[in-house]
Amino acid sequence: xxxxxxxxxxxxxxxxxxxxxxxxxxxxxxxxxxxxxxxxxxxxxxxxxxxxxxxxxxxxxxxxxxxxxxxxxxxxxxxxxxxxxxxxxxxxxxxxxxxxxxxxxxxxxxxxxxxxxxxxxxxxxxxxxxxxxxxxxxxxxxxxxxxxxxxxxxxxxxxxxxxxxxxxxxxxxxxxxxxxxxxxxxxxxxxxxxxxxxxxxxxxxxxxxxxxxxxxxxxxxxxxxxxxxxxxxxxxxxxxxxxxxxxxxxxxxxxxxxxxxxxxxxxxxxxxxxxxxxxxxxxxxxxxxxxxxxxxxxxxxxxxxxxxxxxxxxxxxxxxxxxxxxxxxxxxxxxxxxxxxxxxxxxxx
Numbered sequence: 001x002x003x004x005x006x007x008x009x010x011x012x013x014x015x016x017x018x019x020x021x022x023x024x025x026x027x028x029x030x031x032x033x034x035x036x037x038x039x040x041x042x043x044x045x046x047x048x049x050x051x052x053x054x055x056x057x058x059x060x061x062x063x064x065x066x067x068x069x070x071x072x073x074x075x076x077x078x079x080x081x082x083x084x085x086x087x088x089x090x091x092x093x094x095x096x097x098x099x100x101x102x103x104x105x106x107x108x109x110x111x112x113x114x115x116x117x118x119x120x121x122x123x124x125x126x127x128x129x130x131x132x133x134x135x136x137x138x139x140x141x142x143x144x145x146x147x148x149x150x151x152x153x154x155x156x157x158x159x160x161x162x163x164x165x166x167x168x169x170x171x172x173x174x175x176x177x178x179x180x181x182x183x184x185x186x187x188x189x190x191x192x193x194x195x196x197x198x199x200x201x202x203x204x205x206x207x208x209x210x211x212x213x214x215x216x217x218x219x220x221x222x223x224x225x226x227x228x229x230x231x232x233x234x235x236x237x238x239x240x241x242x243x244x245x246x247x248x249x250x251x252x253x254x255x256x257x258x259x260x261x262x263x264x265x266x267x268x269x270x271x272x273x274x275x276x277x278x279x280x281x282x283x284x285x286x287x288x289x290x291x292x293x294x295x296x297x298x299x300x301x302x303x304x305x306x307x308x309x310x311x312x313x314x315x316x317x318x319x320x321x322x323x324x325x326x327x328x329x330x331x332x333x334x335x336x337x338x339x340x341x342x343x344x345x346x347x348x349x
Contacts, residue, residue: 058316060103073199075251120269152248159188184342209318216305226300232328243285252281
């Protein structure tokens with residue numbers, strides 16, 4: 001008799017609705033507490049992978065320099081020494097990334113490219129390379145979203161602006177934000193070469209390779225609304241209607257070759273003429289060359305460096321090392337550490 005009663009009691013006992021709701025609430029709180037930690041751990045892993053990618057790119061550049069005795073040019077725009085009747089303005093539009101592929105275990109892809117022919121129309125232009133993408137950037141992973149142009153998140157520094165010698169920024173009347181810029185040449189390691197000049201030699205980096213930023217990140221859609229001569233003041237662009245991305249293997253600058261003086265004479269990558277008011281090679285998302293300028297600091301506007309890692313931007317120096325920097329780095333410091341011969345040594349810390 002006692003045994004039967006125990007079975008009935010055991011069968012009738014269960015959770016009340018209140019108890020069930022309490023358990024669900026506790027589980028929800030635990031998930032809420034754990035989720036940010038999991039997301040932070042994932043972002044830390046992505047950030048480290050991105051830093052490793054930057055190191056690979058920087059070492060490829062240095063190995064190229066060791067072989068060629070020059071840094072790669074930011075782009076091969078035209079055919080200045082062509083024997084087939086083409087002019088320097090006829091489109092080539094290959095990028096520095098194409099040139100360093102053999103030094104990052106991508107020899108087969110490099111061999112598939114014909115550097116003595118226009119880049120546009122070649123398969124390499126639409127070939128994604130995983131080591132050239134930051135894992136924190138999940139936008140535009142498929143080239144068919146970007147006019148069949150593969151995206152890169154790693155770009156090199158032209159210095160202050162888009163001209164062969166980016167100096168004399170101190171002459172701007174009424175300096176923005178009241179910043180007083182020392183008179184100097186703030187050309188970057190990958191500035192567009194002057195007419196008839198080659199790309200930079202390491203000997204030209206008088207500030208020292210360990211004091212000079214060679215490159216940085218650039219996300220796949222860019223920033224906007226950040227003030228000139230500021231860092232970290234912009235907001236992300238809208239993906240579908242405003243994005244500006246960097247093509248890995250197609251140099252497609254504003255006005256053909258970006259952006260000043262005699263450099264405007266180049267055709268677009270497909271050989272079409274430049275409109276009188278300039279413009280991008282393709283409408284949004286708009287492709288640009290894998291370079292940046294320092295007139296805008298990180299995360300301010302699309303011509304500058306940019307990052308999707310919260311609060312930081314990752315960079316690499318001329319000595320092959322990669323580092324993390326605050327996105328709000330003092331703009332004048334940013335200008336100086338990107339200049340190769342400004343004689344203004346600033347700390348990257």
